[in-house]
Amino acid sequence: MSTPALLEARAVTVRFGGLTAVDHVSVAFGEGELVGIIGPNGAGKTTFFNAISGVQPLTGGELIVQGDRLTGRAPHVFSHHGIARTFQTPRVFGDMAVTDNVRFGLQFAGRGRSGPPSLRDEAAILRLIGLQAQSALPAAAITPSQQRLLEIGMALATRPRLLLLDEVAAGLTEAEIEAMARLIRRLRDELRLCVVWIEHAVATLLRHVERVLVLHQGKKLADGTPSAVRSNAEVIEAYLGDEVTG
Ligand SMILES: Nc1ncnc2c1ncn2[C@@H]1O[C@H](COP(=O)(O)OP(=O)(O)O)[C@@H](O)[C@H]1O
Ligand SMILES: [Mg+2]
Known part of the structure; x- marks a missing residue:
């Protein structure tokens, strides 16, 4: 990438006792990207957001935000570096x-x-x-x-420059979800924000994003376009099956 990523996660790992919730996840997000994150319940999606917004200390790995190493810093430091997030509740x-x-x-x-x-x-x-x-x-x-x-x-x-949305469409009606998706796209188009959007409703998310990250048991299983992810054999086998191919 020619310009430094807004945020780069390098082998980010979060353990809770014996449970590895996020397992060596490496990924970079750039300006103007609209990225979805999917994965079954307990895949580590929310913990990953907590880690990259400074809310959850890392067990291992590094966080580089617009070129600065923020690993171990407090949430307000991430906020001042242009990272904002919503909470699942x-x-x-x-x-x-x-x-x-x-x-x-x-x-x-x-x-x-x-x-x-x-x-x-x-x-x-x-x-x-x-x-x-x-x-x-x-x-x-x-x-x-x-x-x-x-x-x-x-x-x-x-x-913010990077907006992290955790299941903002959960419990919404179909019409409300479409309105939410339009708003998210406007934020990207008009404000050049990078938006990373976790949603449990896979089909909905795949319709609206250009890139999708798949987490499974804390690991990054895939990172690509919705169509590439839909046809990724490992992804289908891991959990998606007819949820994405249908
Ligand atoms: N604060 C915590 N303490 C212990 N275990 C946790 C904590 N937060 C999450 N977990 C566990 O980590 C795993 C990943 O959870 P989470 O990130 O919430 O998944 P997702 O958002 O993908 O559903 C789950 O097994 C969950 O029970
Ligand atoms: Mg969650």
């Missing part, structure tokens, strides 16, 4: 207004940090994620799918 402040949740993200990032016009302030971010009408409502009062959008808005408020 949305973490919004229920008593606070929707707009104040986004303001919290902006304060966390520091308002001085430059960002594109669509991430300029609370109003711009709420417009981007489609929650202007809910701006004054307490976050606890909006629907679960709107809370997922809000969590994306809070992540965007830190003006």
Whole structure:
């Protein structure tokens, strides 16, 4: 690659006692990429996100973010290096207004940090994620799918270069999933973000990403285009079967 990757994971390993949740995973993500991560329950997807956002200390390996070695650093250091993420269970402040949740993200990032016009302030971010009408409502009062959008808005408020999304489409209706996928594509197209998107619903994810990483028992099993992954014999054998070929 000619430009340094936004994030490079080198043999990243996370063990919990005797269990190896992430096993020597090496991968690089670059600007403007839209990458999916799939794998059965317990494959290590969330733990991998925790590792590459500084939330989970590594047992082994290195993390290089825009050329800087961040291995062992705290989550806020990863945030300042342009990495933002959502959690599998949305973490919004229920008593606070929707707009104040986004303001919290902006304060966390520091308002001085430059960002594109669509991430300029609370109003711009709420417009981007489609929650202007809910701006004054307490976050606890909006629907679960709107809370997922809000969590994306809070992540965007830190003006990231790399956005990590953990099962943001889980529990959404088909129409909501399509809207979510359109939003994710806009973030990539208009903001040049690299988006890495974990989703349990394999077929959905493969429709919307250009590259897909397959994790299985903590190991990287495949990394390629959706069509290459769909026809990868090891992937089919490991777990996907008719889930991807159908
Ligand atoms: N904090 C933890 N302590 C112990 N085991 C954990 C912890 N977090 C995850 N695990 C285990 O690590 C494995 C991978 O989990 P996870 O990363 O959540 O998988 P996925 O997101 O792919 O479903 C599972 O076996 C899970 O039980
Ligand atoms: Mg998970």
